Structures are given as structure tokens and as C-alpha cells.
Amino acid sequence: MADAAFLALTVITIGSAIAALEMRSLIYGSIALMGTLGGIAGFFFLLDAPFVALFQLAVYVGSIAVLILFTVMLVKRELIFKKIEDRRRKFAGIGLMLIIMVSLGAVFLDSGIKTITTDEPPVDFRDIGTDFVIYYWPALILMGLILAGSVTGALILARREDVENDQRVS
């Protein structure tokens, strides 16, 4: 069952990734990108990490993909892209990708991944939270400050000063 799910997810992820690159229509391409990101969420589910999987869905499929979709919809494709048909480049790209995939696979297989035991209990998200607060608190606080700074900066940037104040009610 898990093997079948893994195979199906692999097909969906890789297939929609290729589709995202190859589709002529940008909208369908970004939908295919959503499929890729959703497929990765499925892998996290298979790895007993539902916390990461649901965040993957909520953040990547729910927000990032929507941003991409939204941007793409406001773009006229003909104005910015001129498609250059070049078969040699295409085959060179495919060959390069194959070389990279094979070498990455060789590195993974050589790295002792086969000796990892897979029957360990899944990590509880409460443990992750405890670790964050106890061992990694400086990193957490730094991250919080950076995020707060960026949110404040975004809010300041988003305040439009050119709007007449009497048009705004608040």
C-alpha cells in the first residue's frame, strides 16, 4: 500500500514538475506546480510527518502557488517571453538533468542511507516545539525578530502616503 502510494506520488510529483516546465500555458504550468508541491506534501505524509505536510499544503499550495498564479494571470505572455525553439538546447538540458540526477542518486546511495532503520516512532511535534524553546531558543528569538522586522517593514512600505487622507475613513 505504502509502495503503491509512493509510486503514485512520485509519478504525480515528477510528472507535474515536468509539466510545469513544459506547458505552453502559464496558468496550467502553475497548476502543475501546485501538483508538484502537493505531491511533496504527500511524501511528508508517507514519512509520518503530518505537521510538515500540512504546513507544506497551507504555505506552499495555499499561499505561494496562489501568489504565482495571481502574478501569472496579470501577465500577457506574449509581451515578455519570446519562445526560442532550439532542439539542441533542449536535449542538452535533458542530458544535463540526467547527469545531475544520476550523480545525486549515486551520492545518496553511497551515503549509508540503506542502513537507516525505518521502524522508529514518528517525531512528535510537541518534541519539536520543546526542542525549539529549550535548545534552540537563541535561533528562535533571532528568527522571531527578523520576521517581526520584515512584517513591520512590509506594513510601512504598504502604507500609501499618496492617498488623500480625507478619502480614508479610518
Next chain:
Amino acid sequence: MSVIAPDFKLSGFIKAIINDAVWFLLIFSLIGFPIIMMILFFIPMPVIDGELLTPFLAFTYLADPTRTLPIVQAFMTTDMFKIMAFPGFGFAALLAAGTIFVERKMLAKLQLRVGPFYCGKIEGILQLAGDGLKLISKEIIIPAKADKPIFWAAPVLFVASAAAFVALIPVAPGWVVADVDMGLLAVFAVIGFFPIVTILSAWSANSKFPFIGGIRALFQMVSFEIPLILSLLGVVMVTGTLNLSEIAASQSSFPWIVFLPVGAIVFFITMLAELERIPFDLPEAESEIVAGWLTELSGMMYGLVQLGTYLKLYAFAALFVVLFLGGWNGPMIVPPFPMELATEGIELGPVTAKIGGLEPLLTQVITQEMLNGTLMFVLKTVGVIFFILLPRGVFPRIRVDMLLDLGWTKLIGLAFVNIFIALALVYAGVLGPGGLQ
């Protein structure tokens, strides 16, 4: 008297029904029954209690409650029943249908109109069925330059997302379709799908009004998702779990709205915005952009989107009940079923009628807790839905800059205030270990 069918006669109606029934029985007994028998002849039937289950025996089983009730009980505990009927789609669709009717009638009363009146003898009670029939029988028109695959898929995806949302809601103890450990996170993930479906549907129609409406919907949903998520973190902090059933069960003494009223208010406002309801109905602003992102949808596609919208409304109201109002907890007002009727039988004069399979059904599946929990849950949910509907009667639509300002500055700030209240409650020892709960 109805104007739509002036020649209607009840006697004629009954006569027509009896006529149809007789013809149906005649055709079924002459053609259908032999065909069923012929098919059954080739299918190997199971052996039950050392007896071959012939079709006649199967009919006997159906008529015998001692044999039927265990089958009913087994069916009620299957996942299929949960998905299709009780805590899942059927239950939610029933409440959604009720909501539509009550909304139309109540709005009419608020605005001194009549509302649905002619369908059905009493106060237009059949208006909903009439509208449903109309939508089903209407032709589906697709704009010539629409992107057909996405245009067809969008309403179905919308209903599917809403149904996935409904599946996560616990209605009574143990009665939930998908009891996920990360229930609340799953809710956030599902909510994230609505803007995608909306903007895809709007874009694929290739028409101006839907596109404007879709972009408005996207702005609104994305900007209100953040305060929505933040406002629910307080509840997660005080309960220490993301499982919706555990959150509901943790409120047996008091609902969280007592301690986290700010979060509840922020969640309610963001809920109105996510549901595109007045005063935040800019995506469907009918006086500006026809019907917003629904403009090009026709026939049953529009019907599906409406169904999805009201399922979503039910799910949000139910989520509010589960998180802030205590879910199924409440006073036990459903009386216990007199068990001696099931164990000893019903005495009717000289005859004692004893129904065999009733006792396990009543002690294991339809228990008093389940009935009371469902009643409490439905009462609270209906109350919340009432408060969601109420602004539509009085408020005007607000401007888009006011909407975004509200979402991005005020509500996020209030949500953070709520988080600090929750933190203070936990660290001061009022709630959590050693505190009240």
C-alpha cells in the same frame, strides 16, 4: 392559492400518483423481478447460519428487525455512513439547506418584505426544492472563449474543498469523519484551497466581471487568512493540542470564549470575510460587478458553488462552536431511552413485542451522549449561523481599502493581543496544569 399552477387539484395529484404506482408495480413484477431473479441465479449467495441465503430469505431478513437492526448498526459504524450521512456530507447539506431557506425568509422579514411565499402551502417552504429543480434542469452555458477544463472543474473542486472542511468537524464524542491529530492545521490547509479555486474559476471564465470578482476574492481571502490563523493560536496554546475533538472535549467546564473573547471576535469577523458575506461581500458585489466571480456560472454549476458556499458556512460556524463555544458539551437534556423496552419488550395488552437488536444499537451507537451532543452542537451551530446571517439584513458593503486596512492592521493586532492573553493565562497558572483545567 398558487398562481404558478392554477389548475392544481389535490385529488388529481393523488390519482396521478396512484396511477404511476400501479404501472410501476406492473412493469416491475412482469419485467424487473424476473430480471433480478435471473441475475441472482448466476451469483453465488452466501451461507448464513448453515442456511443458504436465497432472495426470499433476504426479503425475510429485511422484514425482521432482529436481523435488520444489527445490519443497520454495522452500517452506521462504517466510514461510508460517516462520510455520506451523519457527521459528514448529508448532515452538513441538510443544515446548509435549512440555512438558505431561513436566510431568505429572515432577511425578508427584517426588510419588511414577504420572501419566498408561493412554493408550498406554508410560507414558501418548498422554495428551496423548486430552486434546486430549476438549477438542475437549466442548460449549462459556457462562454465561448472560456478555458473549458478549469471552468468545468472549478465548481466541483469548490464543493470538494468545502466537503473536506466539513469532514474535519467533530459533531459528537467520537462522531467525526477524519479524526486527525493535526485537525486545526488541516483546517488551515483546506481553507488555503478556496482562493485557488475561486481565482481559477474567475480567470477561466475569460470575462471581465468574474475576473474582477476573483481578484477581489483573492485579496480578501489571503489577507484575512492571517488573522484567522493567528486568532486560533490562543485556543491551541491553552489546550495544548491541535486535535479538534480534544479541543472540544477540553471545554467540558467552560467554553474558551469566556477566556479568549478577543480571539473569538477576531475569528468571527475573519469568518465573515472568508465566507464573502455582507459587509465583506465585495467578490460578489451584485450592484457593481453583476455577480462577481459567479457571473458566468449557470445551471447546476452555479448550484454546486452555492452548495459549496453554504457547506463552508456551516463548517466555519461549526469550527467556531468547536473552538470557542464548547462543541458538544452542554447540559444533558435528552432523556435516557427506557432500556426495559429494549431488554424486556413492549407490552401491548396480552402481546409482548420484543425487538432483538435494539439494545446493542442503543448502547453502542445511538447513545444518550451522542444524541445530546448532537443536539447541543446543532443548537450552538444554528445560533452562530444566525449571527452570521444577521449582518446581511442591516449593513452596507464596505470599501476595499477599508477591508484590507481592517484585515492587515487592526485584526492582526487584535489577534496578537489575544495570543498574549492566552500566554498570560497559561503562565499565570489560571489555565493549564495546576490551574482550572
